[in-house]
Amino acid sequence: MATPPSAAKFAELLRAEGLTVVEVGDWEDHNRNHVGPWGPVHGVMIHHTVTRGSATTVDICRHGYAELPGPLCHGVITKDGRVHLVGYGRANHAGLGDDDVLQAVIAERALPADDEANTDGNRHFYGFECENLGDGEDPWPGVQKEAIEKVAAAICRHHGWGAESAIRHLDWQPGKVDPRGIDWVAMRARIAKRLGSAPPKSTPPPATTVVSLKRLLAAARSNPSQPGTPVSYKGVATVEAALVDEGLLERPYSDGHWGTKTTPAYAAWQRRCGYRGDDADGIPGPDSLRRLGLKHGFKTED
Known part of the structure; x- marks a missing residue:
């Protein structure tokens, strides 16, 4: 069982990993905690935004929509590699996912296919939205991928987790495809190397x-x-x-x-x-x- 650190400690962890952190407004207290608990946390989830433009992307992820209030994540990783902190606590990013996947993340073993939506992921995952159109053609700059690597490693290092605790939205919720365009086996290997551990077993492609x-x-x-x-x-x-x-x-x-x-x-x-x-x-x-x-x-x- 892992308890999230304080907001100040969270920002400190990211900066210690070499990330450029931008603190947006009252991010430390911007959350959805009034609708449900946040924690215990068990992993880091990466998304793409289907948006263009850093300012627009950060604004959407901070404020959300009328039908889906913000924050929509804890941090936004823009194409320039900066991490914009927009909320801390419960965030509307993961939605309902598969309880078998959650148990696999906790045990740090190979993930099963996500074929159920029965478990509250907003409670159990840190969430990072990455600025990308998600069409399989929009590029992922090297500095942005490096930031994803560092973000995941910083959080995993703090909690004593391995790279297996870094997952994609598509691993969690049926029907999701994000973050499209990232070689996740290679990314997990990068995270593991940064943590000083062996690469995790390859993540099998989702069942058709x-x-x-x-x-x-x-x-x-x-x-x-x-x-x-x-x-x-x-x-x-x-x-x-x-x-x-x-x-x-x-x-x-x-x-x-x-x-x-x-x-x-x-x-x-x-x-x-x-x-x-x-x-x-x-x-x-x-x-x-x-x-x-x-x-x-x-x-x-x-």
Whole structure:
């Protein structure tokens, strides 16, 4: 069981690792602790932001959205390698993930496939958002990757963790793909080297996700209106994550519920596929879903 250090100590740890730290506003007291506890902490989670521009990215991660209040992480790692501290305590970054993954992180063993969303990750992980469009083409500058390495190593060193305690959002929550474009096996090896330990066993690629059209249609037609209601089918999160990457759905609405924002986003995807009129109604069909899966790495079935 690991207790987070004080905010002042946290900033000190990062600077001691050689990082340039920017303290943003009242970050030490900016958190979501009133909605639930933070801690015990068990790992460091890395994300990408799907945003462009450091100032805009930091502002979004600090303040969040009406539907997803900030902070959206503890620190923002911009492309110039600086770490902008925007909050400390519980932050809206990890969401619900797989309890088997959490147990593997605690035991520092190979991660299983994340196929459930049943555990509060905001409570148990430090979160760092990295400025990147997440399209697989936006570059990751060397100074930014070095900052990711140093951030993870600083926190792991403080808690006595190994590099196995540094994970990606895609390792935790079904349907997520971030941080896209980083060789995570190589990154974990860099973190381990900085910690003076042997590289962890290679992280296996996530099992290929299969989205059932039948179950997706049932979820879309049930249209739950409240984000707090149970997710009826995890394939919704996979499709929503792809729509976010396409720039058709705002990230806060990628919550596993096929709500009123997902339908028009999917309709926009159907129009990209060449459908018009009633054929672009925002309800998935076999062809449009297959095309989305081919582009974003999931398979489909009837």
